[in-house]
Amino acid sequence: MNIHSPTNRNVQVLGIDAGGTMTDTFFVDSDGDFVVGKAQSTPQNEALGLIASSEDGLGNWGLSLDAALKQLQTGVYSGTAMLNRVVQRKGLKCGLIVNRGLEDFHRMGRAIQAYLGYAYEDRIHLNTHRYDPPLVPRNLTRGVVERIDMSGTVVIPLREDSVREAARELIAADVEGIVISLLHSYKNPAHERRVRDIVTEEIGRSGKTIPVFASADYYPVRKETHRTNTTILEGYAAEPSRQTLKKISDAFKDRGTKFDFRVMATHGGTISWKAKELARTIVSGPIGGVIGAKYLGEVLGYNNIACSDIGGTSFDVALITQGELTIKNDPDMARLVLSLPLVAMDSVGAGAGSFIRLDPYTKAIKLGPDSAGYRVGVCWKESGIETVTVSDCHMVLGYLNPDNFLGGAVKLDRQRSVDAIKTQLADPLGLSVEDAAAGVIELLDSDLRDYLRSMISGKGYSPQSFVCFSYGGAGPVHTYGYTEGLGFEDVIVPAWAAGFSAFGCAAADFEYRYDKSLDINLAPDAPADQREAAAKTLQAAWEELTHNVLEEFKLNGYAPEQVTLQPGYRMQYRGQLNDLEIESPLPNASTAEDWEQLVDAFNTTYGRVYAASARSPELGYSVTGAIMRGAVPIPKPKIPKEPLEGETPPEEAKIGTRKFYRKKRWVDAQLYRMEALRPGNRVVGPAIIESDATTFVVPDGFETFLDGHRLFHLKEV
């Protein structure tokens, strides 16, 4: 959905969502108007797809790429490439160095990784549990002799010969990255850094170039399974992404931009692509959508939002409760436990491009986890894909228009899908082609529905109190399927669903967040001088972090006075294993009274999150971390508001009918052109609303209403 404005434009912000299948661009001008561009993703060189998508979008404004790029003030990138690389285990070949004797811990997945991401029923159903392959196989894991205890004291000094041996073996095995994670290195990093230096030395000696990642340099937090997984991600998945981002940045600079691209990060703000901890951007694309939903919710007054996003390769769900994003500090993602501040969200590797196969022994239908990505499926002859995908099923069932995929840029052949489904699925299962295809869609929908339900109920809510936002290129095709029967308060499909994550990126704050581990412990009856000292320790950490934040902004051309700072801290009752992140009520702290205010803020939050009776002030308090967030204002997109017209869609919106198969029967679905529908229009199923970028399916039993903000509301009738 593109808004045209006759005035001379000043294009300011570019939001990018590079999905596994499609690359969306979202341009915002100085009036807040926006335009969406789409093109197929080009994983070999993402810049190509990005430029094509930009040209597509800017074409709507009659602008050339070069003209627009010169005006641009900032650009935000988000993408799913890194996550897909992890889900599909297609990252770099990394070596792992841990303590000798503990080489198995990474592949053991702490047992918890056998059922992560499961719904309640499967969590208790033992025979369904399974492990994904480890990111680093056991035969590329080496142990070095050393031990440091929980307080940072050396138990066994580092035996450097064991390090050289490990390094040489991994170098000889031609690894593309070496990750080091030793127990308690977050507390005393000396051994780990020494291992890093020796490994670097050995690499130098070998004449090879292999990046080295020590966990203490990246994620110095307790819990080795989390820390090690996260550090491995830097080598396994983030480094390839950094190369991609550099290419993109260079390609745009060649065309006249003057800024460094920012990337959507897990904490919900954006960071530079040069940032050291780039694994923080693992789920950047989906987070863009969440930020967009939050922004839309703020403008339109939705408090509780379930954000759901289906692209070609994955399904992502996040919740906004009472207008707030939830931040998890030891989240799991892609069935791995991690140690990142993350907008709480979960993801399954099932999307429109997911391959469908039959288990040769059990004939069980298997969806994914790998995906055709941008190559759609067998229906696109030029793709070279031979295995049936979810999109092929859509093609057979009449969900998609073979002549209007990406506005006709890609011609699809329904018969190719029919033939492939017949031989690969229908005949072996003894079903008709349409029943096999419909079965696959039903299976996918029910998987997604259960997932959505478990996510919401896992948070202790029911869908009735939530508005569900459905977006992503393939979202509106499945919206009815995965929301049916859940009883959401409302189900909303933005008319710019396909560019929604890019929209969210454009709406995101430019925000850096720095964390520092602290170990402040105070008895409940600590005298004033100790409380004052504690406040000063925290303040010193804040000042250090402030310096870091301001430095980052300086690199991007912002003066300190332009930056809004928000200090925070992590606090717990002494002896506990979990802390709470508290936004500081004070801009700075230096006195015993300040300390009391910090403690009060913690006690208030603790009582709200848990229960008043769970407060344990008699144990005393620990501050485990200091946090500093700094943000600068950026232009954000305006939400359209148009007057409502009649319920009946204009005739010119109708673009024919298509045979549509669902629940064992063919019906004639009325086709509409999304851009031609008017605010106030009501469309009753069976209907398919098409635009170049997305297809919104409204089957019989459903209807949808287009409101003045260009949001479709889907409901069961």
Next chain:
Amino acid sequence: MNIRVRDKDLDASTGGIVRGGETLKQHRDRIMDATKQTGCYAGMETMALRDSQPILYNKLFSRLRAGVVDARETAKKIAASPIVEQEGELCFTLYNAAGDSILTSTGIIIHVGTMGAAIKYMIENGWEHNPGVRDKDIFCNNDSLIGNVHPCDIHTIVPIFWEGELIGWVGGVTHVIDTGAVGPGSMATGQVQRFGDGYSITCRKVGENDTLFRDWLHESQRMVRTTRYWMLDERTRIAGCHMIRKLVEEVISEEGIDAYWKFAYEAVEHGRLGLQNRIKAMTIPGKYRQVGFVDVPYAHPDVRVPSDFAKLDTIMHAPSEITIRGDGTWRLDFEGSSRWGWHTYNAHQVSFTSGIWVMMTQTLIPSEMINDGAAYGTEFRLPKGTWMNPDDRRVAFSYSWHFLVSAWTALWRGLSRSYFGRGYLEEVNAGNANTSNWLQGGGFNQYDEIHAVNSFECAANGTGATAVQDGLSHAAAIWNPEGDMGDMEIWELAEPLVYLGRQIKASSGGAGKYRGGCGFESLRLVWNAKDWTMFFMGNGHISSDWGLMGGYPAASGYRFAAHDTGLKELIASGKPIPLGGDTDPQNPVWDDLIKGAVIKRDKQAITTEEMFADYDLYLNYMRGGPGFGDPLDRVPQSVVDDLNGGYLIERFALSVYGVVAKKEADGAYVLDAPATEERRVAIRKQRIATSVPTRDWMRGEREKILAKDAGTQVRQMFAASFKLGPRFEADFRSFWDLPESWILTEEEIGVPHYGSRYSMDVSELPDVKTVQFVEE
């Protein structure tokens, strides 16, 4: 049946607290009578709410269940104990006014039954009138004589009121790290009577107006070694209960009390029907017989008990018979089980039956509809006086799991035969592992505080193989399918023990066409401890699980500990030290590295407190699961993969699997397919050569039985079973065709059988009404 009694139906004088005006006792009696008369819970032959408003019913269920799950996830963050915070050893359950569970969170869901039993005990014993049950009261219970599994599982129970009337209860349970037993750790060994099990609390009112009493706080905090953990665990339970109480109040204010009230009873009947349908869908009617054993090796000097009558080796015996009827009802009978004993492995009937039901939720009824309906859908017979239904109030319970896990693994085999017959090959499971070792002990820790430790790494044992794939390695425990071995960095905060190894335990999973999942092992170095002790707890001489359809059982346990290791010097001088795993215990490597050390390496896998000093070593070995099918049918490449992955000790590839593998220059094994084929043919020939007809074998065995030619422990075990299980004896006699004159009694064996003739049940105490849950 109308669940609610209207005020006008009752005498004004009755004045009970339950919604409608009944007393708790009247209410429960009425529900139980109606259940008995109709076979349907509370006499509900139809379900008014579910039938007329199915959407509302489902909404109520989904919302409440989600809330209970969320309460657990949220509340566990309050705890400081890694057992709760990391291992998730807690559970919250919502009950109706009669004390029957409506729905539950995940976690240690055995307590759905045990907390219900506590509520029922309060109802039957007039708690309503003294000490009174009022809104915002808090009750605490851990009494194993009325249903708890063992004293370390502490229950917090809070009544829920609506407009001044009681409409239900919520219970929360955590597994605490110490209960002030004779020895440190939550499941201490060594005491042989309940009085040594530690702090015991019987449904005590410990708070009102949502506030704990000061006398309770002062008393309870000094009754245990680990006070801080105890306090925060209690706050975890109370917070969770209060979150759920609040949720129920919100749901009622939105959906109305009538709907909630109906739901609270219909859900139980729904659960009963759910189980029945599942049994119909998954099993084949008939009788399934199986048996479980485990060792109690108390004669060894490292088991220090206070009483001479407890100082002997015995074997736990648990034969079981599952009868499945065509209508989906079923009965489990444990006739022939051994007597309770002078050890800490006895179990109350409620923990025994609730635990079986936990097992069922992992396989037969893995649905969100988990509640007491399943209990009403299952008939149990546990003969009085057996270890799972003791008739003496002196018995100890602190590690009842030693027997429970060993008895239940047999039930997996019974059910799996049924699944196999129906073609549910993926559901087949050769059985649960023996969930051990338990590393426990105490003394002064690295913070110079009195401390107890109780590692929960064995929440991640190997699982049994299925009929289509290997069991999962280091993954789960029968008492909590959501296994979690915990981060080492967290255990090191809780224990003055440094990790020198954490490794998959090769060959710990039973061999088979599909092998059992392997366990793992942790090597711990004592570090910064003072006056420290530790002990072992697990199976050693007996594999408590069995393989299925030709699969092998998992390896049994053993212990490894080393004192006076000289490790301080070895570390300082840079010499090799024990690291990683004790890969092949038959050909140990470590022992040569610490020459001069005092090493304990044997099958004595149960011990009592033993002193440890810094630089001593302790091996914590978590067991594997049993295998499925003949190992000779295993795909040879899978055996080679097991060798390369560290799941199999090399020599067993040849001897058990008949697989010939060669080691390449890079250390990896590759398959020699022709040699493997040849080897397997040879093994099959060998098997035929050494086999004898069953009749001949039985004839020989019968002669041995007639001559009573068996070990003392075996004779004692059978004699005890015969005494308590006359039908078991009759079956045994007729199967082996034994003459009437053949009699085996405990008296003739010559070992102590103290307690076999005189016993006194808790129900014989004045003013105590116990609640009967099973046929005896």
